[in-house]
Amino acid sequence: MSAPEAQRSAPLRALRPSAKVLPEHARGHNRSLVLQNLYSGGLQSRADLARETGLTRVTISDLVSELIADGLVVETGQREEGRPGKPAILLDINRGGYRIIGIDLSDTGVFRGAVLDIDGGIVTRMEAETDGAEGDEVAHLAVQLVRDLVAAADLPILGIGIGSPGIVDLGGRVLSAPNLGWSDLALQSMVETATGLPVIVANDANAAALAEHSFGGAVGDFMLIRVGRGVGAGLILGGTPVFGSRFAAGELGHVVVGTDGGDLCVCGKHGCLETWLSVPRLRAGLAAAPDAAARDEVLRRAGERLGIALAPVVGALNLDEVVISGPVELLDGPLTQAAIETFRARTMAEFHGDLTVRMSDLGQDIVMRGAAAMVLSGRLGVS
Amino acid sequence: MSAPEAQRSAPLRALRPSAKVLPEHARGHNRSLVLQNLYSGGLQSRADLARETGLTRVTISDLVSELIADGLVVETGQREEGRPGKPAILLDINRGGYRIIGIDLSDTGVFRGAVLDIDGGIVTRMEAETDGAEGDEVAHLAVQLVRDLVAAADLPILGIGIGSPGIVDLGGRVLSAPNLGWSDLALQSMVETATGLPVIVANDANAAALAEHSFGGAVGDFMLIRVGRGVGAGLILGGTPVFGSRFAAGELGHVVVGTDGGDLCVCGKHGCLETWLSVPRLRAGLAAAPDAAARDEVLRRAGERLGIALAPVVGALNLDEVVISGPVELLDGPLTQAAIETFRARTMAEFHGDLTVRMSDLGQDIVMRGAAAMVLSGRLGVS
DNA sequence: CATGTTTGTTAGTAAAGCGTACGAACAAAC
DNA sequence: GTTTGTTCGTACGCTTTACTAACAAACATG
Known part of the structure; x- marks a missing residue:
């Protein structure tokens, strides 16, 4: 699969600039800007995007052609409107082109996982009983659940998001999760080496908040x-x-x-x-x-x-x-x-x-969908 | 495949990019980066800055020459070290070149103000009794205090910072300050038109927090x-x-x-x-x-x-x-x-x-110094 | 004195976005 | 049917930004 490039655009903060910003970072930011508009605004033409973002039609064309080449954006035909002028070619995120794996480790006795589509809809569910297992044993159970879901996915996978109980650092290490008997477990790199896919791990409540932000009404x-x-x-x-x-x-x-x-x-x-x-x-x-x-x-x-x-x-x-x-x-x-x-x-x-x-x-799926939102946000800059 | 990139990329980057970013914005960021390094790190050469920021010596030279032309940075002579190689030309923020006006409107019965240097040191103090005045009357008192301080400054003024009680929006409007009888007062634009200088207004507690961040040990x-x-x-x-x-x-x-x-x-x-x-x-x-x-x-x-x-x-x-x-x-x-x-x-x-x-x-001067920190942050991107 | 190091600058290159201009495709008016 | 005006998307050239490569200046050391 032509994997979308990792977005590393630095947030332009008001205080304490701590890292240099190069033009290519700005480019990444603008890429995300286009994706975000398509993601939340639905079908739009290049000219629409130009008006919306403030970038010129030329720049938008350039960005869009890059995104199409990466397989992230598709043309979906012409707009059917009785307006004068050349008809617009509508664009959209390649919603049917990728899947996301979302995992919820926060429940008692069971790990929940799903293959999700780009819009956070659940395509396939899976569960794994933990039977009171702890430590490495239960960690391997989680990895196996991810493997099964990856195998079940019908399309290329954009990434894997995991909502874990306990304290999780920014590198995806679970520093402490008493319920699972984990302390300083490098969950993200474990799953990454097991699957070769990009993985993001966060606390389950944070994941849930992201779900509410992306798919709920927050x-x-x-x-x-x-x-x-x-x-x-x-x-x-x-x-x-x-x-x-x-x-x-x-x-x-x-x-x-x-x-x-x-x-x-x-x-x-x-x-x-x-x-x-x-x-x-x-x-x-x-x-x-x-x-x-x-x-x-x-x-x-x-x-x-x-x-x-x-x-x-x-x-x-x-x-x-x-x-x-x-x-x-x-x-x-x-x-x-x-x-x-x-x-x-x-x-x-x-x-x-x-x-x-x-x-x-969002009910019981909130953490899984939040985990998917983490992937969308981390990989595409979209929410 | 660029998946491994995603591992190192920020786990959850800033969400919802809402505005385009142009190369010139990146330039401004890097300008602030140089200023920040000089501000907190003291005397440094261009080569030092290049090593510190990750930008090349060429780019640093370019940025520095721009900053020198703007009067924000000065060369302070050569480094006195027995090192091989061409001796470094030391740079510093033009600490003796500008003043900042800081105003504290939060105390009962008195407005406090000061002319401060770039390091947040107080050069000249002034006070104005409010005598229980309210509304427009007390607003004019504040403007007059600013005017007096501007007149008393011995160097060009970088900007004016004001810490006000009550609710202050991001445009410097005091939405509500019962103690002073203010509601929806456009304090920032008032002072801006009165002085022709850049003005930043914020809540007094926020200003104080910024002071602690910049000049205290926080x-x-x-x-x-x-x-x-x-x-x-x-x-x-x-x-x-x-x-x-x-x-x-x-x-x-x-x-x-x-x-x-x-x-x-x-x-x-x-x-x-x-x-x-x-x-x-x-x-x-x-x-x-x-x-x-x-x-x-x-x-x-x-x-x-x-x-x-x-x-x-x-x-x-x-x-x-x-x-x-x-x-x-x-x-x-x-x-x-x-x-x-x-x-x-x-x-x-x-x-x-x-x-x-x-x-x-920081004692009683905390809000005034915080107001100065607001100017440093807003105008130079420095804290 | 020759050599190696460090500094800061000059010259040229690549990337990013802009402005201008242009062909293509369409609706509306004649 | 033709003309006119509008909108869309693209081609070209320019400016800004930061990079690499190369170099002269100034110094320490053997």
């Missing part, structure tokens, strides 16, 4: 709260994921919430967010509740705690949106409602009143 | 908490200030902290961070305390609240550092100590244990 600055066995968060500010200085951004599960104690957590503290909000705790609370009103109260209390934890974060960051991902039957309804009310009671409407808090629509 | 991702009449914060992630979707990032003062009530705040809620931590409240609490132990307790309680508010923010962002700015006699000591202890008790050491919390060393 606009602007937002945080995605992922509620499962534990509680984690992914943050996207100005279109860019936030990883944190030690790659531990979003590790909210073991932050104590409130000043009135709380249940004992596995970490030894009392009142961690997880003790209120994790799925096992919620289910246990619901099971112990005698009637519907009591069950409602369990959910409302969890929502309150979420609202309490959100208030300082939203205050510090002035977010547009908070998206919650996890079991709908638990999270959607009283819990989310209570979170919103609590948040509103604890912040100033003038500053943060327009924050929206809602459930994600 | 490294990496950090938040600056500014305690005065109210409480505000400035945030710098990856070397870039965070402004928030409605330019209200850092507005932490009216976030409720804790779940055990608290004093009534001017905003109508109970237990806002300001009710514990603002300077007036702290002073009142100290005055009402019967003895030293009670005064200590007042400070410790305020510190606890700060720690409670910090925990979720640091958890979400995985910061390196939190810097506190304000009256030393109140903040340094039991208050900061209690904040650290509370924070540690509420987060997981594994993720956030290496966070440092400390007082700023």
Whole structure:
């Protein structure tokens, strides 16, 4: 396959320019700009792209011919419009030309994977039970799942994205993932050598946030709260994921919430967010509740705690949106409602009143699709 | 196949390229790169710069000659070293060639301003009592202060930086500053037309954070908490200030902290961070305390609240550092100590244990110097 | 003094994007 | 049917940018 060139365009930051920028980097940026317009804007002609991007028709023609030669863009026929002038030749991303592998390692007991198309649609699913395996054993299980998916793909593969639990650095090393018994595991290079394909690994909550950004309705600055066995968060500010200085951004599960104690957590503290909000705790609370009103109260209390934890974060960051991902039957309804009310009671409407808090629509596939979004972003500069 | 390239490419590059990049933009970036190296690295030769930046000696020579023509860089003589080869001609930023005007509008009853040198040192101070004036009147007072400082400058002025209280948008409009009676005031363009010089306006806490970044010891991702009449914060992630979707990032003062009530705040809620931590409240609490132990307790309680508010923010962002700015006699000591202890008790050491919390060393001039840093960053790309 | 090193500059080349100009293809007006 | 005006995509030449290659100047060392 004529592999698309890796994009290495440097972000032009305002502060502390730390690396030189050459014209070819600008070229890569403009390539991504064209791809982005085609990806999100659908069918467009070269002239449309020129108007949209501000580049000249000549430059667009040059870029497009390069992208067509790389197999990333295709001509899809003429525009059917009764307009005067020469009819436009419509272009589109070669949506039927590539596949992406997306992997979700965050669930308990099972690894989930899929072959996805360029639009993040799922073509083929696969799963692998982990049966409580740990360490290298379970790592090989993950690699095998990737191998199976690669073999199942019907088209050239653009890349492999993996959402892993735990702390993941920028080079795709899982520094720490207690649930899987991993510490300092070079997952990215493992999978790369096993497949010969480009691989991107990130924390599952970060991947989920990217999914919401690319395929969900998230606009602007937002945080995605992922509620499962534990509680984690992914943050996207100005279109860019936030990883944190030690790659531990979003590790909210073991932050104590409130000043009135709380249940004992596995970490030894009392009142961690997880003790209120994790799925096992919620289910246990619901099971112990005698009637519907009591069950409602369990959910409302969890929502309150979420609202309490959100208030300082939203205050510090002035977010547009908070998206919650996890079991709908638990999270959607009283819990989310209570979170919103609590948040509103604890912040100033003038500053943060327009924050929206809602459930994600992406369901269980969110991490796999986020992993695919990582590939699209990393390889094509598209989201 | 270029797949291996992707391994080294940034895992998740900047998303959504939204504007074209031309070679001239890259040129500007490289100009800033040279300036940054000279600014922070001191005297260097052209060859040194070439080695440091990765650009060739030829390109560096070209950039430097342009910068010298612009008066931004000067040759300062030959290097005195017993090395073989042609002796190097040392270069430096033209530190004695320009001044910067820095303005602090955040204090109660007085506007502070200064003429500063390129290194952020204060050359001339000026103040203007506001005498409780509001709206346009006090705006003209600010403009007059700027005019006086411009007249007092002994060298060409690189630009004017202004740290204002309230919400400031990216175009230098003060959207809301209740203390000064401002709403939607186009402060930047006002001062620009009054002086004919480049002006940058930002929120005072953001300016202070930039000061700590440029002239203080802050490294990496950090938040600056500014305690005065109210409480505000400035945030710098990856070397870039965070402004928030409605330019209200850092507005932490009216976030409720804790779940055990608290004093009534001017905003109508109970237990806002300001009710514990603002300077007036702290002073009142100290005055009402019967003895030293009670005064200590007042400070410790305020510190606890700060720690409670910090925990979720640091958890979400995985910061390196939190810097506190304000009256030393109140903040340094039991208050900061209690904040650290509370924070540690509420987060997981594994993720956030290496966070440092400390007082700023920049004292009362922090906003003025931050305003100067804004000019350096905006005009030269230097910090 | 010859030799090797380092510095900074000159000359020529490749890449990227721009402006201008032009042929092709179409709709609308006559 | 012809003319006119519009739009699309491309060819050509120019400017900007940074690179490679080569070289003179200035110094230390043997």
